[in-house]
Amino acid sequence: MSSLWHAFAEMNTVQDAPFVVTRGEGCYVWDRAGNRYLDATAGLWFANLGYGRREIGEAVARQMGEIFAYHNFTDYVTEPTLALADQIASHSPDPGSKVFFTSGGSDAVDSAAKLVRRYHQLTGAPERTVFIAREWAYHGMHTYGTSLAGIEPNRSGYGDLVSDIVLVPFDDPEAIEKAIDHAGPERIAGIYCEPVIGAGGVRPVPVDYLHTARDLVRAAGGLFISDEVITGFGRIGDWFAANRFELDPDLILFAKGVTAGYLPLGGLVASPRVAEPFFSQPGVMWRHGYTYSGHATVCAAGLEVLRIYEKEPIFSRALELENELEASLGSLVGQGPAIALRAGTGAMAALQLDPSDATLSSRVAGATRSHGVIVRSVVGNGLQISPPLIMTPSEVDELVSGLQTGLRSV
Numbered sequence: 001m002s003s004l005w006h007a008f009a010e011m012n013t014v015q016d017a018p019f020v021v022t023r024g025e026g027c028y029v030w031d032r033a034g035n036r037y038l039d040a041t042a043g044l045w046f047a048n049l050g051y052g053r054r055e056i057g058e059a060v061a062r063q064m065g066e067i068f069a070y071h072n073f074t075d076y077v078t079e080p081t082l083a084l085a086d087q088i089a090s091h092s093p094d095p096g097s098k099v100f101f102t103s104g105g106s107d108a109v110d111s112a113a114k115l116v117r118r119y120h121q122l123t124g125a126p127e128r129t130v131f132i133a134r135e136w137a138y139h140g141m142h143t144y145g146t147s148l149a150g151i152e153p154n155r156s157g158y159g160d161l162v163s164d165i166v167l168v169p170f171d172d173p174e175a176i177e178k179a180i181d182h183a184g185p186e187r188i189a190g191i192y193c194e195p196v197i198g199a200g201g202v203r204p205v206p207v208d209y210l211h212t213a214r215d216l217v218r219a220a221g222g223l224f225i226s227d228e229v230i231t232g233f234g235r236i237g238d239w240f241a242a243n244r245f246e247l248d249p250d251l252i253l254f255a256k257g258v259t260a261g262y263l264p265l266g267g268l269v270a271s272p273r274v275a276e277p278f279f280s281q282p283g284v285m286w287r288h289g290y291t292y293s294g295h296a297t298v299c300a301a302g303l304e305v306l307r308i309y310e311k312e313p314i315f316s317r318a319l320e321l322e323n324e325l326e327a328s329l330g331s332l333v334g335q336g337p338a339i340a341l342r343a344g345t346g347a348m349a350a351l352q353l354d355p356s357d358a359t360l361s362s363r364v365a366g367a368t369r370s371h372g373v374i375v376r377s378v379v380g381n382g383l384q385i386s387p388p389l390i391m392t393p394s395e396v397d398e399l400v401s402g403l404q405t406g407l408r409s410v
Contacts, residue, residue: 019369024051027388027395029374037369040399041376042388045198045230045348046261049308050388056262056304063300072101072294081294084302088258088269091239091306093248098275101294102266105229105255106140109192112251112268113144113162114288116190116223122277122284128221130183132191134170136200136380139192139227148192151200151379164189170197171205173212180220190223190250195241195345198230201380202342202350207245214247223250223274229266233257234309234389236346237319244345250274260305263298318389321347321396325385328400336407337364342382347389350382351403357381360410367409373402 006014020032027050029039042048049056063080070078085099100115102108113131120128133139137150147162149155150170166183168175180188193213197203214224226249231241234257238244242252251274255266278284292298309315326343329351333341337360340352353360361377368375368383376384387399 026050026052027391036372038373038395038398038402040374040385040387040391040402042386043261044256045235045386046256046259048234048257048314048389049260049305050390053260053262053308055308056260056301059300059304060263060297063297068297069292069295071291073289077294078296078299080296080299080303084299084306085294087303087306088254088267091243092252092269093240093242093246094271096272098270098272098279100268100270101299102255102268103290103292103295104140104264104266105253106142106145106266107290108229108253108255108266108268109140109145109148109227110142111288112192112225112253113189115251115268115270115274115286116225118286119223119274119277120189122281125186125221127187128189130164130166130187131189132166132168132176132179132217132222134193134197135167136170136197136203137192137194137227138197138199139194140229150197153379170200170203171209173209173216176213176216180216185220188217188220188222190225191217192225192227194227195231195245195247196236196348198344198348198386199378199384201352201378201382202344202348202384202386204342204344210245210247214249225249225251225253227253229253229255230348230386231346233260233305234315234318234346235348235386236344237315237322239309239315241345258305259298259302260308262305263295263301265295265298265302314389317391318346321387321389321391324393324396325349325387328396329385329403332400332403332407335404337410338407347391348384348386350378350380350384351375353381353383355381363410364403364406368402368406371402371405371409373399373406375403375406 021029089097133148135150139145139148147165166179226242232254252269259265332338337354342350361381365377378384
């Protein structure tokens, strides 16, 4: 029996039977017994470049041979940290934006809440403390993120952690308008919005909805926070969904794809409007940060990953996968318990199963894995498909075949 406490796991079930992954190459991973699996989830959405890119490891080794890390508090920083911040800002909707690094997506979510509230204090509106979030949304598992969760099981069991959170349906702009009126426009701090809801079952909305949500909150005086921990860095075929959908956000949250999962990194991109009072006013400090914010070795990995994104057709392949996944996975609808397909934007989709059996998606995911393809059960009785952005058409066929076998077996 291992000493490890797994994340999101019923330990009574998994403690004696962990699924140990030993190596990876391309879109495949191998277990302890040497069995090969097509990873159709890119880990947890992060392995955009697949596994085994040696140049990333080489960049990491070079940096560790120079200086592996130094902190970014006060005026200290390392070269890779500066360079990566500039690169990310240059690919954001406004190159004049500022980049703050965290260790992951959950850190970025909580950091954003603190930044927004501090911003409103600096601009004379300390009463703006209410955040709007959407049902089915996932915003990490720190304290603010748990309270913002639109996935009820992720929120329950803790009591009230953070107040001043209002949940609205994920696709109803009128509900946002009503929430603003109910809370009072003068109290709205902002809205957290995944351009395509990810862990909540891959739930896209029309671009008009995203623009309307932004405009309603802005009209009330709040900020639009684009949570792109999943959709950033190529997953939807562009650097950010904010670019592709012309969202003009006040903040962008990122993680996962910024290093393609090779090392943990997250952060936020603050628009010039949000950064301005912090950068122009004497004596103003945002008393916030993490020991490993902008870790030099991690940023070196990020720089190499961004170099690959820039030189290889990774994002265009994601756009091709958008169509291939919709067409191929759509052929499974009506087979066994598969009743619908929610195709997202870019390389993300969810196969909806019969909702009458709450255990169905877990059983199908298990059966599919036993036939050599890894998919993931997500809330709402769906199966997440979010492959590495390098997945080939023949591997898409392999994915569909494995899912077909998994569906039939249950």
